[in-house]
Amino acid sequence: MTPPRFRPKTSSPGSSGFRAIADEVGAKVMFDAAHQCGFIAGRAWKNPLAEGAHFMTMSTYKSLGGPAGGLIVTNDAESAEKLDAIAYPGMTANFDAGKTAALAISLADWISHGEAYAQEMIATAKAFAETLSEAGLPVFAGDSGFTASHQFAVEAARFGGGQTAARKLERGGFLACGIGLPVSAVAGDNNGLRIGTPELVRFGVDRNNVREIASLCARVLMSNAPETLAGETAALRARYQTLHYVNV
Known part of the structure; x- marks a missing residue:
């Protein structure tokens, strides 16, 4: 097999078929669900994490209807540990408790x-x-x-x-x-x-x-x-x- 020319750290595709490519070069698959997050949460669209993405980014407003902000979610333990290490204390020192509470209420509404x-x-x-x-x-x-x-x-x-x-x-x-x-x-x-x-x-x-x-x-x-x-x-x-x- 011909060695791959590129070995990206992360890929941001629009199809679950990219998972095999990412695995071949040791990359992680990221799905940007900024606008689609509500339809994924509401099961109107497929869940990218179940379709091969390692992690997913999303807005907490737009179709999700919560306070302004964003989320990075994953069902991959290794990715979660790395994201935690980067997010705190590397990039953030605190958080807005009021916005977090508002998001919790919004997500509870989504469950129902x-x-x-x-x-x-x-x-x-x-x-x-x-x-x-x-x-x-x-x-x-x-x-x-x-x-x-x-x-x-x-x-x-x-x-x-x-x-x-x-x-x-x-x-x-x-x-x-x-x-x-x-x-x-x-x-x-x-x-x-x-x-x-x-x-x-x-x-x-x-x-x-x-x-x-x-x-x-x-x-x-x-x-x-x-x-x-x-x-x-x-x-x-x-x-x-x-x-x-x-x-x-």
Whole structure:
């Protein structure tokens, strides 16, 4: 067998098939689950640790809905010992007890409600995207459709770019952001607009009532005076005040 040319300390792949390659050169497989963490915790997506990853990094907010921060998790004892040695006292001297307590409560909510929350985020994102598409907006689609997660994107060239579209939405009471897409570039701006559903679903929006919100979002994007619709957005938002998928 030809000796390997490279021996990386860590690899960050998108497929469990890389485990064999990593084992051959003595590397560890890391999976970045920054956005996917909620779907892994909610069993909507496969667990990378069970698919061959040695450890997994993730955000504790985004689709997980906890306080801002991150986690490195592993089911490999050797990796855990090395990570512990690096993290403390090598890189950190203390921790935020309040944030740790908030994360513990969030994770307890996930044990009870995570599967339902994850599935509803996906279904709500699909319904939102479908409604925008039906309104004539260029929703970006891949081989599996508009989305299989909590977020989707709109091709933003017709709005002057993704960040330009996001600022227009903000004038109408919606928060979104620009993002890069594998489509033609927009000079001086992102070519996509990203919309997500975690916060919506957490406050009671679902795959059925999101269509009203999406229709208003489409009107804001296509309006020449989006600020005139901000009152409608505020009134619609006022109907969703109760936090869902939590332990009472």
